[in-house]
Amino acid sequence: MSQARKGRLKVYLGYAAGVGKTYRMLEEAQELRQKGVDIVIGYFEPHGRKETIVKTEGLETIPRRVLSYAGTQFEEMDTDAILRRKPAVAIVDEFAHTNVPGSERAKRWQDVHALLDAGIDVLTTMNVQHLESLNDQVWNATGVRVRETIPDWVVDEADEVVFVDLTPRALRNRLERGVVYSQEKAQRAMENFFTETNLTALREMAMRHTAHEVEERLEPGPALPPSSRKERILICLTSSPASAVLIRRGKRVADYLQADCLAIHVATTADGSEAVERHMSFARNLRIETNVIQSADVAGTIAGFARSRGVTQIYMGRSQPPPWWNRFAETIVQQVVRQARDMQITIVSERRR
């Protein structure tokens, strides 16, 4: 009966460990507690930071669940216990966390969705580099390939995204004082990931992304630019590892242009490749409609499909150069370019550092 209301999700977005996301979240939790709101800590990662730990005083904590995996004990959020306790608001640190294998859900954001579905409001924290669409950009700017990612739609669906800022200088000062990590670990961090340029680049991404999230939540109004017709983007997937970059890039542009996004793979043989299946499932996780068509004529099939679905833009990766014994042959890209001259075609190059 009272199942109708979904919980509200609020994300505290930062750009690195130590900027104060958890602290800000707990500050809000304390305010809510003082106002008499029924609030619990579902998961909190203290990292040995005293100022932050102090902020949990007086808040009820739901004990973690202990799981064994490969002979080691792991602690995870006890989602079922929170659901049974059914508070009005739950605090869940580290939104991008991946649960240990054997957990009921693979990702913490999926646990959070279970809480929201039960009508529990959730406050959570994450860093901008965990956003799937920024993965290549983060790698380009910092040299780090982030493995734990969150599909953008999960964050887009949050009711609020709040940017937690701290200047890179202040963050590095915190590291030096040993507030964030132990002294030894801090020293290594400052030489590697926490350089002034890395932090500045990530911080700018977080600012721009929060601005984007704010804009997405605005009702369409005069502030938005005019668009002629609805754009529709088609991403052409292959077994090439570059397909991941292509998917992220095409989806990111589609999101910003508020365009539809589809993906197609033209299979020249009947037996599917494992790499293609992986790319298709990656695309589906980002909420891209996927299509597989079997045909010997790759370019013609892409052009025909694009026309039949009213596609305005085709996204392709660079083709492999033709083999030496046939080096004047047209590549797939060249064929599509020739056969779809009435459409916009975007060729995404792999990003290098």
Next chain:
Amino acid sequence: MSSRTDRRPDPEELLRRVQADERRERRGRLKVFLGYASRVGKSFRMFDEGRRRKERGQDVVVGALQSDITPEIRDIVCRFDIVPTISEQYAGRAYQTMDLSGIFRRHPEVCLIDGLAYDNPPGSRNPQRWQDVEELLRRGIAVITAVNIQHIREQQDAVERITGKRSPYSVPEDFLREAEEIEVVDAPPEALLGRTPGSADQSGVSSMPDSRRLAELRELALLLAADVVERQLQEYLDAHGVAARWGAQERILVCLTPRSNAGDMLRSGQRNALRFHGALLAVYVEQSGLSAEDQARLESHMALARELGAEVQCLKGDDFVQTILDFAREQRVTQLFIGHSLGDQRFRLSRSAVDRLIDAGEGFDIRLFPHVGAK
């Protein structure tokens, strides 16, 4: 070929930099908290930072306070030495002027200044308070202050479009850009409108128009901060001779030719740039022997580009593709727009401009546009 990519600065430039560095070393450091509305918590964050610095042993004083302060701020402020402002009457109006000589005599390490956007009475040492702050910095005193986006002079047109109001007080944007540190104080508009998550009231945002206006101001403040940060990063990379990187900002380059469908390309470029809050550039690579008709087309394309807000440049170079590639790299372009027509090949065995761009274009997307009236 072009010497553009040569990043070694000339001796004059080096000298200028060294002098600027020296000035900077003697100058006090400036830190600004930027918020998008009053009540977002700028002043609290500023005083809280002052508190932490004092606890770490720095000599911190308050140089200016706003008249209405919250109880939380009062709790912090009472821990500091305060150099009281001087009350003055001018033309029947009460003014609170910062006591500059008092602060100089006291000479603290750090001075906290709330209410940065303030006009001093006529006849004061400086017309505006931010100029008082400049003096403190020149004397080697570090300043922490807070400012609201509605007071940034270059943003006031945009703010007025959103709110319909314009503050009479202002601080130049350069003051912000030259600060060593700027920190954004962000909070959801709901906090300012007095809603709490987890409360029983789920009737929606209390007042839609307010909430929309606040959201737009919030976006403006975040984008201004991102822009300040981006430029600081580029300056740092330039100064250290680090090659330009693919930035966080989308930068779209439209390549104009006489026969290209410039209207579609430029309008699409503009839409992309607006949606991404990115930059729109348009270039033309000079060609000799254009017919009068082509010359006229090209000029109308360039005029349209300027009208749509593109930064337009005319490039010189023998090799069309290489000239475009060099420019794109130097300008950290993320999307290159070009006409399908450049894919035309006179001979099957020669590679078209489009093929060469695709092969060599690293770090950016290439978007091909149809001809006018393509089937």
